Amino acid sequence: MAPGYLGAVAHEMSCPTRTPGSGAPGTGTGTVEAGAARCRPSQTPVTRSTIGAAGTAGAAGDRENRMTMTPPRWRPAHPLLLVASMAMIGAVVTVPAPSVAASATSTVIAGEKVSISGKLASRGKRPVVLERFLHKRWTRVVASRTTSRGRYTFVVTMPHHSAGYRVVAPRTRVHGKVLAARVSTTRRYAVAPQRATLTLPSAVVEGRRVGAQATFSPARPGRPVALHQLVDGAWTTIATSVQDAHGRASFKIAQQSTSTYRAVTPAWRGAAARGTASRTTSVTSPADDPWVTGYYAGWFWDQMYPPEHVDMSAMTHFVFGRVAPGAGSIGGRAGTVVEAAGTAHDPHLSPDGTRSVEDYLVKKAHDAGAKALLMLGGDGNDGAGFVLSSDDAVRAQFVDRVVDYLVEHDYDGVDVDWENCLDGARGCGEATNAAPVTAHEAQRRLLALLVDIRAEAATRERYRSTPVLVTFPGYPVNTNFLTDGKVEPWQAEVANLVDQYNLMSYGIGTTWSGAGWLSWFSGALTGAGPRTPVDIESSIAAYVRSGVPRSRLGIGIGFYGIYFGPRVTGPRQETDRERIYEVNDVALAYSELVRKGYLRHGAPKWDEPAQSTYRTYGSKGYVPANDRRANPAGFLSYEDARSIAAKGQWVKDSGVGGTIIWTLNYGWLPSSRSNPLLEAVKKAFIKGS
Template sequence: MNRRGIALLATTLLLAACGGDSGDQGGGVPPPPPPPVVQVSIAPADVEIVPSAIQQFACTVTGSTNTQCNWRVQEGAAGGTISAAGLYTAPAATGTYHVIAASAADPNRTATATVRVATPTAATAWVTGYYAGWYWDVMYPPQEVDMTAMTHFVFGRVAPGGGSLGGTPGTVVRGAGTAHDPGLSPDGTRSVEDYLVQRAHAAQTRALLMLGGDGPDGIGFLLSTTDAMRPTFVRNVVDYLVAHDYDGVDIDWENELEGNAGMGVSAAEARRRLMALISDIRTAANSRPRYSGANRPVIVTFPGYAVSINFLEPGGRVEQWQADVANMVDQYNLMSYGAGTAFNGAGWDSWFSGPIFGATGTTPYDLNTSINAYVATGVPRWKIGIGIGFYGIYYGPTITGPRQSTAGNSTFIIDDVALRYNELVRKGYLDDRNGTYHWDDTAKASYRSYGAGGYVPAIDPASPRAGYLSYDDERSIAAKGSWVRETGVGGTILWTINYGYLPQSRTNPLLAATKRAFLPQRP
């Protein structure tokens, strides 16, 4: 081979080694990037539940536009069952089982959750107490809150943007006034909010954030949970939880769950958005370091409703969506106080705030019936809590006790602020000189009746006259605590612990009674 042939051969070999050809003057075209790797995560990744209990799982898929998962139980039918939506039902037998989520886009990409099914030991009922942060400087000073009287402390509140507090949909709007401001806590440095969270943790009490509330917050939730907006809203909620060191969130979506025709949202769509919000918050939070590790997954609770015996589904059941929500959260607490159990008008008889038993067609609410209806629809009893209101309701003045027709009655007062326990004391409603105390052994409830013409406080003569007052006191709280612990109900919520504080004596008799009744093991 001559010199020119040797040079051409060398050039050809060099171009081949570089991936080019003799016509490529730019040094070669880089290869396309590899496709993204599909990854799957599952939440919760480790959970302990009792036999036959129900647990909601959620999966997150990255690396593909198809974010769906297919579910299965590794042990087959012996390990329980799981629905296409990730709702797992444990087997009756104890043991350790595994739930697997596989990417629909790449079935070889999976994530596995460990499920330990164990017989429950003697359970401690929960006490979840709400603290209205907007009252911090006028009602129940933060340094005096007895955190040992609760297993879960809920700070109120923030709201979804576009609801009662305004703001842009998808944002988290602060609603506790100056309780959010730095430097106003008793230590002079932190906010009252952060101070209370720290005090809860020091007492081994979990701290939850109240998200939402009654009234227009339902609109805010609808606006903030569209499929387009929900990721932003979830990120903002979880950012807030982490920033303030909360252990979880209480999702107070109370309104618009029947839909909103003006917004073009059906009941089914509103409920779908609620369940998507619960699932997405749990998944997003548990991906953060704050909620990683044993006993640290985010806590999600929800306040639901007691149910009327006149409107139960066949078989004495609640509507399926209510059971589905209950099974997705860690606590499903019934707002079974005030207007949650008592009504006024034709077809209704006077009734109690939070009775345990005694529901009839004209007094159609009690705790026992409501709990049983949820259980009949597949919700474990230990996941459900009852409500105790630290305020009263009254009829009058012609209504003087329970089970009296309210047709034509014009006075039915259910304002929790006006009738909070410390105001009932201050205005003399609970003074034996002004009314007679009674105990109803069927409902397990306390009440007061007043004389002819009813009672009106001398210090508030503009108040409508009261003939019959229903309220929780130490005796009714003791009865509720015994019933909850004896029947395996999960616990109770308290609305709100501020209302029970008596400034003159610097005591909170109702909170102390709750501690004795529900948490006798706590010093």
């Protein structure tokens, strides 16, 4: 979240009215776009050591705040100008035009020092008096004189009661000229009590890093916040942060035993210290059995794998795909949640005719004892949608809407599928002719999004006894690009923030054509080398070296194949001269491999070093009789019962957390009403199968 403001930023003291609006079409959440009117400074990111960005803003021009005896329509006619600022920040905070009613009140904390400064249009030193309206009458606070340029400043300690202030310039004579008396418009300072809350899960898995969030009001961006843990009967500071523009401070903690926490913001700029009530979090042991997290492509519900046939007993976690971040692949406004599974969201289309396909599958998962997760995002333009929707200015709204959606549809958690636009590339939401969002900033936004989703979910009744689950699909790593055998620090940080960090170790996640690569497998378990530099084992090892527990990492199994053209007839062959390289997961879904005869032709092979299945079709290649437009296949890599069994055994032997499946739909064979690959996963991973 965004630290910043006092001590680092000047902000407008106005409270511009923000009109509530409806959520984006298709979200089904009914969440308003901008909430009720409230003070919110504009802000620009600057570097900070914690998740978030400090804010900066310029003050409005002095000319819009001249004094007058009567309220003007816009520009006051008389020449006395009033500017209010928080004295402790050393920067003037401009009061907008007096005709704007919402600008007449500022929220302060008792004891804070406020600087009231201004300028007279006439030059020359003259007396000015600051008056306070309290207990139904105006009283003199302090008198002063302007500078020769007509400027003045008063510093006032805010009382414990709300009050109005004005500046009076009495009638006087300067350099022989009589100057008429002037009175500024009144500014009201509403003294608000300090409030503080601490949000964190009631239970966490031992050793797992989770997010904690302290929220203070009134917000004072930049004000320090300390997170305390009760250790041997004494409060000990274990982390520090600062308030963001919304008064929130975020922390990441990992605990080994049941612990009690509180958050405290110290006395600051005249305001008294304030602490939250204490919160206790218990610790649970990690599960011993590997997880099986299966993705269901909801947009294929009426074409591949009918909902009534989905075998929920074959998995521990069911992921419904999908919704998208606003301004991503499906459009919508940044910060909204956009439905992206077609008619699977529509009511009354489920097999029982009583609900949506989405809600039917969530209930079906729960009835089978599986957890139900929502897929948020995906490949393509959703990276840009995430960049825009996780910007500090809209992330709070986006998080609210995501959690609203989870609660509305009874999900146990969310799979944050932010796959691209994390490397500073162009085309990721930047304005025309603007520089792209940097890799560091995009990664910061991702980390903040993960923390905020957990923190917001912890405030909801649905997740108080059973904390929300957050998963993330990452990529395997190329061993040629590692530094000291480790992944990049941000990747390890993401992995340590989520419940499952699953590698998309299939398709182009593990293989490539050209650029010096030799032909290689989709989902190679082992056997990587300098020219086949990706496999599951080396990728897991790189994350473990980077400080990620094995139990938090998962592998991937793709229910589809990839193939090279006929110049390549097996693994570890040159690919630079072979222009055919087919990786479309829909066209090469396991069901399509069966339907088009790929698995009835060619010679089936097993590669021991890679623990992978493949087929070779010779130098002429194979073209399906029912798809003559397809490019000929020379070397096909795919999953079968043997390769899946090898992965299941390796996961159990190595202590890795589990596997994901992309996608359950691809394995469905309509002719036999079966899903052979899912049955193989069930047998290899699920105890008692």
